[in-house]
Amino acid sequence: MIKNNLKEYRCPCGKLLFKGSLFKGTVEIKCKHCREIASFLGNLNKKFKESVEVVA
Numbered sequence: 474m475i476k477n478n479l480k481e482y483r484c485p486c487g488k489l490l491f492k493g494s495l496f497k498g499t500v501e502i503k504c505k506h507c508r509e510i511a512s513f514l515g516n517l518n519k520k521f522k523e524s525v526e527v528v529a
């Protein structure tokens with residue numbers, strides 16, 4: 474069994490967007506499921522904010 478520290482980042486809709494670890498900065502990923510852009514801040518553990526920006 475491989476042990477890793479990857480954290481799962483999920484869209485508010487529940488879809489898994491990516492796995493990894495963030496330290497600084499922000500990652501924005503457009504969800505293919507609900508088409509919203511989720512923004513993840515790399516500061517603290519579970520601190521992330523959801524962006525409700527709509528992209529056509």
Ligand SMILES: [Zn+2]
Nearest residue numbers: 484486504507
């Ligand atoms: Zn979504």
